[in-house]
Amino acid sequence: MPDSWRRPPIPSLPGTGTAPWLYDSASESLQCSSPDDVIARLYVCGITPYDATHIGHANTYLAFDTLQRVWLDAGLEVHYAQNITDVDDPLLERANATGVDWRELADQQIQLFRDDMAALRILPPQDYVAVTESIDRIADAVSSLRTRGIAYPVDTPDSEGDDLYFDVAAAEKVAPWRIGDESNLDRDEMLRLSAERGGDPDRPGKRDALDPLLWRAARDGEPTWESVVGPGRPGWHIECSVIALDHLGHDFTVQGGGADLSFPHHELSAGHAAALSGHPLAKVYSHAGLLSYQGEKMSKSLGNLVLISDLLADGVPAAGIRLALLAHHYREEWEWADDQLDGALHRLQRWRGIRSTENGVPASEVLATVRARLADDLDTPGALAAIDDAAAAGTDDPELISAIADALLGIDLG
Structure with missing residues (x-):
């Protein structure tokens, strides 16, 4: 068999989730x-x-x-x-x-x-x-x-x-x-x-x-x-x-x-x-x-393609591409627009700046919410919203928030 590709590390999280x-x-x-x-x-x-x-x-x-x-x-x-x-x-x-x-x-x-x-x-x-x-x-x-x-x-x-x-x-x-x-x-x-x-x-x-x-x-x-x-x-x-x-x-x-x-x-x-x-x-x-x-289904036959390799070559971080896609439910039919990356990159910046505070959103609550949303037909927009709340209000454990984003959503906040 041909080689696939390298496997990224997955942080461990406290407790366990459920099969979706x-x-x-x-x-x-x-x-x-x-x-x-x-x-x-x-x-x-x-x-x-x-x-x-x-x-x-x-x-x-x-x-x-x-x-x-x-x-x-x-x-x-x-x-x-x-x-x-x-x-x-x-x-x-x-x-x-x-x-x-x-x-x-x-x-x-x-x-x-x-x-x-x-x-x-x-x-x-x-x-x-x-x-x-x-x-x-x-x-x-x-x-x-x-x-x-x-x-x-x-x-x-x-x-x-x-x-x-x-x-x-x-x-x-x-x-x-x-x-x-x-x-x-x-x-x-x-x-x-x-x-x-x-x-x-x-x-x-x-x-x-x-x-x-x-x-x-x-x-x-x-x-x-x-x-x-x-x-x-x-x-x-x-x-x-x-x-x-x-x-x-x-x-x-x-x-x-x-x-x-x-x-x-x-x-x-x-x-x-x-x-x-x-x-x-x-x-x-x-x-x-x-x-x-551009108004039509993206397809090889039509040639209206946005290539991942081109985005990466232009300096778009892979985490930004992931966030742009995860902002939509996986079953949703939607139209890609180049400016959607701007919102994803702003979100990535906010997540990477999550502050530590005792009066913020408890990281344990964020973990429970993200798990619940993903267990419900992989509701990634709902999961992103839970981390957005922590980014806005701060949290008692920024390291756990980073691990949640990495383990469950594949977003490296390091």
Whole structure:
């Protein structure tokens, strides 16, 4: 596996917090994220490395960094896995457009992502897994689905072999999963989003328009691997299913990612995993809100990106970037504006100047409030407000306030 990035130290706090209640997209309700044992298992979908890392990425990874910190404060162990989609159509298209070898482009962007995550003090995954190092396991899973009649070939004239697709209807007959369970979307909306987000609902030869690609047969000029299902490369959703099952097992605690992954990616990853294991993929499906910029959703395809590396190069402290994002609830959809950093930097300055006074806000009360707010669906704006009160009135223990900000919010006040 590739190296992830360095883990920042986490101060210890007096007492323990509680595992948070999180909004679960599948049940559309708050669910307790406490695991069945002492190990909380988390999977967050990683980047496709061709434009890393924009502020929207940072917002997602910061949300699940906060979750990890709250779990750790509750006395839980955390097993965190994340993939790298280091071979996929958008990466190959960018490499072709820029004349850079796709492997070189991926390596450059993965390193930039690592550097950005380390600077932002995001807790790293224990398992940081590239798709290209998981090809054999993914192909084995596709072969198993085909043997059981849950995958089928579609005629592919521009290849010597055929593409293989997941049979949604067949999977629904044998697996604890129904399409739409995780996203709560109707068929028309799923068809629309499939077309927008990497699917091919109009491809001839498919049994159902929503059946997703499992294995893309080899084409001239594309990277390809020999496998038990013939030469080619994996489809998108099966990659995360196999990596998650291999490293976390089924029924893991939380599947996380940006809201744009709810459908089709998380929906169909869950379907693949349920068909392979006979169990649900995860207990809670949690999604961070999407950011917009200059009036449109921030996205690689539109190119309206605010890059973390650019902000850092301009001298913006990483703690200021974190505070600008934490000022919004992780599920909120909002628009990034450059002047939002000003407010975050002023807040950082106030926090670093917290004075000691016997008549201020007791630090123990601040700790209790921050824990309570974060236990309620990671209410970071409420947690920030509690420390703001201490910054305004002073506190009996500034060192404890600094430890709270560091341990639970990742803000270094040193």
